[in-house]
Amino acid sequence: LLDTIKEVMSEGNNIEIRRFGTFKLKVRRARVARNPRSGATVRIGERVVPTFKPSNEFKKMIRITPDELKRKEKSIKER
Template identity: 40%
Template sequence: MTRSDLVTLLAERFPQITQKDTEFAVKTILDAMSDALAHGHRIEIRGFGSFSVNRRPPRMGRNPRTGEQVPIPEKLVPHFKPGKALREAVEAQGKAETR
């Protein structure tokens, strides 16, 4: 699902809210989440999951063309850990599809 799919779905589900207001709300929520992660905060949405920032230590990589070693610097990367309810819902859906 893309951001525009989410906006369309919410606008259809809540007809009292205009498409423009729905777009603004989705953008505001995602921007707030991005800002929180950029400042090193953790986001937890009960029943859905949590977002945090993980540190990837520096390491040595390889240039695939030349095979020479290349230093890769430390990185901070976003990480999502699904909550129990989300994991169970995905598992139930997967089992239903395989039947």
């Protein structure tokens, strides 16, 4: 499935998986940034990046409270 998503998106297409979400390509405009080590100004050119937007149904399915998430993360770290 992931190989198919990569292949389709590399051709410039978007993908919608019903009840899960949508993978899209988005153009990020050029900008000026700063190198955190040297402090030098760096120009970052325009580029295309993949994005993912979860469907409302998917968001509802995984809805948990922040406290529940913290407990689950803590139990995973203890393993």
